[in-house]
Amino acid sequence: xxxxxxxxxxxxxxxxxxxxxxxxxxxxxxxxxxxxxxxxxxxxxxxxxxxxxxxxxxxxxxxxxxxxxxxxxxxxxxxxxxxxxxxxxxxxxxxxxxxxxxxxxxxxxxxxxxxxxxxxxxxxxxxxxxxxxxxxxxxxxxxxxxxxxxxxxxxxxxxxxxxxxxxxxxxxxxxxxxxxxxxxxxxxxxxxxxxxxxxxxxxxxxxxxxxxxxxxxxxxxxxxxxxxxxxxxxxxxxxxxxxxxxxxxxxxxxxxxxxxxxxxxxxxxxxxxxxxxxxxxxxxxxxxxxxxxxxxxxxxxxxxxxxxxxxxxxxxxxxxx
Amino acid sequence: xxxxxxxxxxxxxxxxxxxxxxxxxxxxxxxxxxxxxxxxxxxxxxxxxxxxxxxxxxxxxxxxxxxxxxxxxxxxxxxxxxxxxxxxxxxxxxxxxxxxxxxxxxxxxxxxxxxxxxxxxxxxxxxxxxxxxxxxxxxxxxxxxxxxxxxxxxxxxxxxxxxxxxxxxxxxxxxxxxxxxxxxxxxxxxxxxxxxxxxxxxxxxxxxxxxxxxxxxxxxxxxxxxxxxxxxxxxxxxxxxxxxxxxxxxxxxxxxxxxxxxxxxxxxxxxxxxxxxxxxxxxxxxxxxxxxxxxxxxxxxxxxxxxxxxxxxxxxxxxxxxxxxxxxxxxxxxxxxxxxxxxxxxxxxxxxxxxxxxxxxxxxxxxxxxxxxxxxxxxxxxxxxxxxxxxxxxxxxxxxxxxxxxxxxxxxxxxxxxxxxxxxxxxxxxxxxxxxxxxxxxxxxxxxxxxxxxxxxxxxxxxxxxxxxxxxxxxxxxxxxxxxxxxxxxxxxxxxxxxxxxxxxxxxxxxxxxxxxxxxxxxxxxxx
Numbered sequence: 001x002x003x004x005x006x007x008x009x010x011x012x013x014x015x016x017x018x019x020x021x022x023x024x025x026x027x028x029x030x031x032x033x034x035x036x037x038x039x040x041x042x043x044x045x046x047x048x049x050x051x052x053x054x055x056x057x058x059x060x061x062x063x064x065x066x067x068x069x070x071x072x073x074x075x076x077x078x079x080x081x082x083x084x085x086x087x088x089x090x091x092x093x094x095x096x097x098x099x100x101x102x103x104x105x106x107x108x109x110x111x112x113x114x115x116x117x118x119x120x121x122x123x124x125x126x127x128x129x130x131x132x133x134x135x136x137x138x139x140x141x142x143x144x145x146x147x148x149x150x151x152x153x154x155x156x157x158x159x160x161x162x163x164x165x166x167x168x169x170x171x172x173x174x175x176x177x178x179x180x181x182x183x184x185x186x187x188x189x190x191x192x193x194x195x196x197x198x199x200x201x202x203x204x205x206x207x208x209x210x211x212x213x214x215x216x217x218x219x220x221x222x223x224x225x226x227x228x229x230x231x232x233x234x235x236x237x238x239x240x241x242x243x244x245x246x247x248x249x250x251x252x253x254x255x256x257x258x259x260x261x262x263x264x265x266x267x268x269x270x271x272x273x274x275x276x277x278x279x280x281x282x283x284x285x286x287x288x289x290x291x292x293x294x295x296x297x298x299x300x301x302x303x304x305x306x307x308x309x310x311x312x313x314x315x316x317x318x319x320x321x
Numbered sequence: 322x323x324x325x326x327x328x329x330x331x332x333x334x335x336x337x338x339x340x341x342x343x344x345x346x347x348x349x350x351x352x353x354x355x356x357x358x359x360x361x362x363x364x365x366x367x368x369x370x371x372x373x374x375x376x377x378x379x380x381x382x383x384x385x386x387x388x389x390x391x392x393x394x395x396x397x398x399x400x401x402x403x404x405x406x407x408x409x410x411x412x413x414x415x416x417x418x419x420x421x422x423x424x425x426x427x428x429x430x431x432x433x434x435x436x437x438x439x440x441x442x443x444x445x446x447x448x449x450x451x452x453x454x455x456x457x458x459x460x461x462x463x464x465x466x467x468x469x470x471x472x473x474x475x476x477x478x479x480x481x482x483x484x485x486x487x488x489x490x491x492x493x494x495x496x497x498x499x500x501x502x503x504x505x506x507x508x509x510x511x512x513x514x515x516x517x518x519x520x521x522x523x524x525x526x527x528x529x530x531x532x533x534x535x536x537x538x539x540x541x542x543x544x545x546x547x548x549x550x551x552x553x554x555x556x557x558x559x560x561x562x563x564x565x566x567x568x569x570x571x572x573x574x575x576x577x578x579x580x581x582x583x584x585x586x587x588x589x590x591x592x593x594x595x596x597x598x599x600x601x602x603x604x605x606x607x608x609x610x611x612x613x614x615x616x617x618x619x620x621x622x623x624x625x626x627x628x629x630x631x632x633x634x635x636x637x638x639x640x641x642x643x644x645x646x647x648x649x650x651x652x653x654x655x656x657x658x659x660x661x662x663x664x665x666x667x668x669x670x671x672x673x674x675x676x677x678x679x680x681x682x683x684x685x686x687x688x689x690x691x692x693x694x695x696x697x698x699x700x701x702x703x704x705x706x707x708x709x710x711x712x713x714x715x716x717x718x719x720x721x722x723x724x725x726x727x728x729x730x731x732x733x734x735x736x737x738x739x740x741x742x743x744x745x746x747x748x749x750x751x752x753x754x755x756x757x758x759x760x761x762x763x764x765x766x767x768x769x770x771x772x773x774x775x776x777x778x779x780x781x782x783x784x785x786x787x788x789x790x791x792x793x794x795x796x797x798x799x800x801x802x803x804x805x806x807x808x809x810x811x812x813x814x815x816x817x818x819x820x821x822x823x824x825x826x827x828x829x830x831x832x833x834x835x836x837x838x839x840x841x842x843x844x845x846x847x848x849x
Contacts, residue, residue, distance in 0.1 A: 034721030043728040043762035085529040158565025167562035264562040
């Protein structure tokens with residue numbers, strides 16, 4: 001009962017968050033200088049042409065009227081029409097979202113496959129050379145901006161391709177191998193920060209658990225090191241790592257904007273950047289809404305999983321709600 | 322100055338490519354397709370941005386060079402522009418001018434649209450009438466047309482209200498393409514959504530901002546000469562990624578808008594980068610319309626203009642690959658000589674005093690983010706004006722903000738702003754943009770000048786030759802003296818291609834930024 005109430009309250013919070021974000025973004029993009037008419041018609045057009053153009057696209061009505069109209073359509077699944085391509089935004093997103101998801105999933109896989117073991121290794125071999133290497137790698141990864149690393153990778157691999165391609169995205173429908181080859185470099189660059197953050201968080205979480213009294217008791221009982229790690233340490237250290245994973249998922253969507261631009265990948269990120277430049281309002285609005293949904297849904301999922309891993313979490317949250 | 326000199330990689334001694342980049346394979350041609358190349362295959366092209374127009378895919382309302390390039394693949398014009406800005410037959414095999422206000426075009430036999438219907442004289446008449454009565458920018462260039470009539474099955478006669486020297490040059494650009502007007506009038510084809518022309522290719526697929534796929538137009542009138550089977554055009558925003566594509570061979574041809582790319586491609590196996598001169602040129606807007614601004618004083622604006630060194634801008638900001646220019650693009654016939662401009666011949670001694678007396682010591686210079694060269698030009702201008710006691714703050718904004726502050730606000734919201742204009746195919750065409758009655762958006766930063774307007778009209782209607790050259794010299798001087806839109810240097814294009822997979826034909830000078838011009842002549846080596 002308590003969990004159901006918690007779920008209802010969290011869902012209500014999520015809806016309110018999405019409404020608030022959509023209203024703020026709607027207002028913000030319309031406060032940006034320059035309209036779609038200014039940009040597309042250019043300086044050689046007359047004010048009358050611009051006014052006629054704005055009227056044609058419903059951009060001359062009040063912001064509140066535009067927002068209510070947009071919201072009414074959005075709740076029915078209609079995210080509007082792109083001013084640039086004249087295609088429904090949902091159709092445009094349908095073409096680009098799988099690209100961004102492929103990129104993000106590959107980066108997430110790399111993050112978990114490398115970041116988690118690196119963090120555990122770094123914590124359990126704290127004093128050794130391996131631990132130092134782990135700390136160094138995570139330090140560099142966290143402090144290196146993606147666009148710097150991305151530009152460097154583009155330059156290096158354009159001269160020495162090593163079988164990998166730059167700026168030539170291949171969808172998974174054209175072959176898994178070719179798709180992985182086309183995405184591994186951008187996904188790798190996108191994952192560097194996440195790997196570093198995951199390794200560092202995992203290391204800190206594992207170190208925190210290792211000094212708990214029950215670990216000492218397990219050692220005293222003569223349990224093996226691998227058993228202790230698997231049954232006592234990792235489960236208890238999982239919650240901060242899981243929370244970080246939710247943040248990483250949102251970060252990957254944001255980071256994809258930079259990476260897609262650097263590597264010229266036709267995903268949602270590069271599409272949103274172009275839409276911002278051109279004041280393609282419907283696209284910006286829908287993009288932010290999708291990002292908010294993903295972030296809110298991921299947070300909700302993590303909270304649920306945290307509760308499963310450690311029942312104290314849901315009980316506490318349920319109590320607060 | 323050392324800092325300025327090192328703004329560009331090439332200027333810092335990176336480049337041995339200049340000679341090869343400008344070497345002509347024939348007079349007026351940077352590259353000439355090798356006719357012995359017998360391959361027939363696919364060609365992959367990368368461009369920096371896609372066509373984004375208020376009128377969709379309608380060529381008559383297209384305003385940017387990229388739209389003109391892409392649309393020229395499916396549409397043809399009555400006349401074509403040649404390597405030295407002379408005119409070649411297009412859909413018209415010949416034309417006569419019985420008097421300065423009459424043009425009689427003889428249409429090519431056997432021309433069909435890509436839907437298989439033969440082109441008629443009515444298509445030509447209706448296309449031109451639709452263009453002239455429409456709201457596209459190109460209609461402004463054709464405001465001298467009085468009537469267009471079919472005077473025979475294969476003959477169209479155009480009457481002008483007054484002589485227009487640039488008339489053929491105006492017809493040679495993509496907005497003057499001949500459309501399937503019978504279908505457009507019947508409503509079965511919407512040119513904003515569908516491209517049906519008489520050109521070499523048809524569109525198979527277009528994903529906005531991602532790619533275009535073109536296939537051969539089986540009805541093309543010059544199909545025997547066309548050797549390319551299909552054309553893939555990818556839209557790749559990042560210069561570095563386009564460089565990578567030329568280096569690793571994943572693209573056969575690419576456009577670059579940073580002159581440093583010439584040097585970055587140097588030494589790449591099987592690749593060549595060339596510097597194509599454009600009639601396009603960079604300009605500096607000096608806002609004379611802000612209330613209480615010292616820039617309202619023409620002497621102050623002229624003093625700022627005098628402090629600029631165009632040759633240094635070309636050498637440092639654009640690595641020596643650009644040319645100083647007046648309002649008539651330097652590379653065009655009858656263009657004025659930059660060294661004769663009043664600001665070039667005026668004594669610089671008084672400049673600092675004029676600026677000091679007017680209290681001009683701090684100005685902002687607005688640039689926009691999508692044109693990389695503007696940042697380089699802005700930094701050199703900053704140093705040139707610092708030398709006369711003016712501190713310039715560079716204000717870099719996104720394109721939308723720039724358009725709003727420069728063109729939508731009255732008065733415009735800047736002191737100085739950098740921009741560029743397309744220079745087109747005749748020395749008189751671009752000067753129309755110096756009349757704020759023709760371009761109301763310019764009224765936010767410049768005033769009307771009846772004397773300048775009459776010079777613009779005269780330059781447009783005087784026959785090419787000595788007299789027009791003299792008029793254009795006066796026009797350049799007037800623009801220079803007013804110093805509200807100050808022409809600076811030309812805007813070169815860098816074109817890169819794989820020599821092992823493509824043999825293109827490229828002009829040394831281009832009037833409409835059409836980097837895909839002459840694609841029908843391009844050849845593919847055997848085995849590709």
